[in-house]
Amino acid sequence: MRTALRSQTTATPRSRIVLSAVAALIALALPLLLQESELLLVVEMLVLALWAVSYNLLLGYTGLVSFGHAAYYGVGAYTVALLWSKYGISPLIGLVASAAVTAIISFFTGLFCLRSVRLYFALLTLAVSQVMFTIVFEWYDFTGGDNGIHGIELPGFLSSAPNLYFFVLVVSVVCMLIIKAIVNSPFGGALLCIRENRQRAAFIGIDVKRYELIAFIISSTFSGIAGGLYAFYDRQVFAGLLNWTKSAEPVLVSLIGGMYSFFGPAVGAALFIFLNAFLTRYTTYSALALGALLLMLALVFPGGLAELASLARARLLRRGQHELETDETAAAQPTASERKP
Amino acid sequence: MSAMDGALLQVRGLRKWFGGLQAVDGVDLSVRPGEARAIIGPNGAGKTTLFNLISGHLRPNAGQVLFQGRDITGRPPHAIVHAGIGRAFQITSIFSRLSVFESVQMALLAKQKRTMSFFRPRARLVVDQTTAILEAVGLGEQAKMPAGAISHGDQRALELAISLAANPTLLMLDEPTAGMSPWETGRTMEMIRRIAREQGITLLFCEHDMEVVFGTADRITVMHQGRVLAEGTTNEIRQNTAVQEVYLGSDEQ
Numbered sequence: 001m002r003t004a005l006r007s008q009t010t011a012t013p014r015s016r017i018v019l020s021a022v023a024a025l026i027a028l029a030l031p032l033l034l035q036e037s038e039l040l041l042v043v044e045m046l047v048l049a050l051w052a053v054s055y056n057l058l059l060g061y062t063g064l065v066s067f068g069h070a071a072y073y074g075v076g077a078y079t080v081a082l083l084w085s086k087y088g089i090s091p092l093i094g095l096v097a098s099a100a101v102t103a104i105i106s107f108f109t110g111l112f113c114l115r116s117v118r119l120y121f122a123l124l125t126l127a128v129s130q131v132m133f134t135i136v137f138e139w140y141d142f143t144g145g146d147n148g149i150h151g152i153e154l155p156g157f158l159s160s161a162p163n164l165y166f167f168v169l170v171v172s173v174v175c176m177l178i179i180k181a182i183v184n185s186p187f188g189g190a191l192l193c194i195r196e197n198r199q200r201a202a203f204i205g206i207d208v209k210r211y212e213l214i215a216f217i218i219s220s221t222f223s224g225i226a227g228g229l230y231a232f233y234d235r236q237v238f239a240g241l242l243n244w245t246k247s248a249e250p251v252l253v254s255l256i257g258g259m260y261s262f263f264g265p266a267v268g269a270a271l272f273i274f275l276n277a278f279l280t281r282y283t284t285y286s287a288l289a290l291g292a293l294l295l296m297l298a299l300v301f302p303g304g305l306a307e308l309a310s311l312a313r314a315r316l317l318r319r320g321q322h323e324l325e326t327d328e329t330a331a332a333q334p335t336a337s338e339r340k341p
Numbered sequence: 342m343s344a345m346d347g348a349l350l351q352v353r354g355l356r357k358w359f360g361g362l363q364a365v366d367g368v369d370l371s372v373r374p375g376e377a378r379a380i381i382g383p384n385g386a387g388k389t390t391l392f393n394l395i396s397g398h399l400r401p402n403a404g405q406v407l408f409q410g411r412d413i414t415g416r417p418p419h420a421i422v423h424a425g426i427g428r429a430f431q432i433t434s435i436f437s438r439l440s441v442f443e444s445v446q447m448a449l450l451a452k453q454k455r456t457m458s459f460f461r462p463r464a465r466l467v468v469d470q471t472t473a474i475l476e477a478v479g480l481g482e483q484a485k486m487p488a489g490a491i492s493h494g495d496q497r498a499l500e501l502a503i504s505l506a507a508n509p510t511l512l513m514l515d516e517p518t519a520g521m522s523p524w525e526t527g528r529t530m531e532m533i534r535r536i537a538r539e540q541g542i543t544l545l546f547c548e549h550d551m552e553v554v555f556g557t558a559d560r561i562t563v564m565h566q567g568r569v570l571a572e573g574t575t576n577e578i579r580q581n582t583a584v585q586e587v588y589l590g591s592d593e594q
Contacts, residue, residue, distance in 0.1 A: 178460075186463045189447045190456040196436035203396070203434075204448040205422035205507060206456060260438075 031162035050172040052265035054222035055250035060259030063195030068129025072220040074242030076227025102224025110216035133242040148238030258306025355404035366567035382564035397421040427509030437489030448506035514546035
């Protein structure tokens, strides 16, 4: 698990630039390479990736386990849908509003849930999210209850799949980069201190509860934006978006991808969506297969796919080291053998 | 008791009970600036509880804690750190998955109230200050190591470095040499004395090792069953018969 943290700080800038350039090229070329249905699958991946990365600001970077993050995702989606259906407001404005609405709601729910710690905090987040789910589910006059809201009309330029893809790509990538900047800031460092040792964090002068609340609001706000993007993708919303079964998704994909790696949850999200679509084509037991995969990862690589990747990289580097004994940059890289068994 | 005459830390009638147990039972304490004060006493005398009360980890049931004349009784730990009281722990309390460098860097940023910054990369902030502290405690070489992976002795030094980063006026050390070999003990106390002298830090520490106590402290406060049994210079304490009875006699012979 240590290697995951170290690999972030020791990646060479050059390899990072090359990696970003390749990723950007692939992202640009995707609409040419994929069919429309496949492209929409990628849109779904991007939405879940943003949600998971937002969620992981709490799980992986602050050490707070929330079991109710679907509430903010769902509120984001409903904000876009309701503003459109009730007031005829453009979903573009709705997306901005979804950030504002989730920020305000999460301020109050966070204040309430953070009265407790650890498991009790997790249970409070679950309870609060189920209250919000029930409100959306039962309030027919306003939310449409279990009918949901259908047929959201997007602005004309988003009617084609490639344009929708580029829009979601830009919004989600910009949001993820903002979260990445936060993670690397002094504030992000304070969150790491809290994750590692709450008591000590207080004794270096960090007001732990206040920082946890701000992290909770940031995480929920970006989850709300992810939910808003979902409304763009599906053009409909339903109460299940707020339900606890939905809350499991960001937890699951963060664990699959690796919660101590920044983009691990995003990779986990892509794999999750892919397997879901792929497996349901061949079997009705896709959930079973996903569960087995998660179990295997949890047992063999508790650091998720990120750990697997850093192990592979360390092995490659070690091989390179044998060939080039004098190469100093390779020698400076951490090796996976430092990892505790 | 009325004396506010230049005391840095003034504790008045401090009490803490856990259920029926009087852990700290009306303690008065006055520490002057620049002093090195040891608190000694048998196990269960209430030393650690007293530390927890002063540093804000526990709230007292009664009594007052004044620091530089300001009432800090029952304030939360982070507020007390900002007031100028640093604390190192008996059981090493560090950030295992942060590097040694990051641990001290974050302590510096927190004390300087620079952690509410959201978009500036932290990697290049307070690098010189961090390096200086790490070198002062002899951890310059281990800067890039994960804090959880260095030796026990080095972790104790890191514990001290994190506390020093808060630039404290008063540094509270809870058994700074616990679990150390005699050689490490000597080296650590030497270092603490030197840093305290150089930076004008007042020391308040509890310790079981009598050699450390009599070698470092200017004055000693002896606690017994939650109360102050005696207070004085090292010589006075050495000759105090009551102290010898409850404590030194049984422990040292």
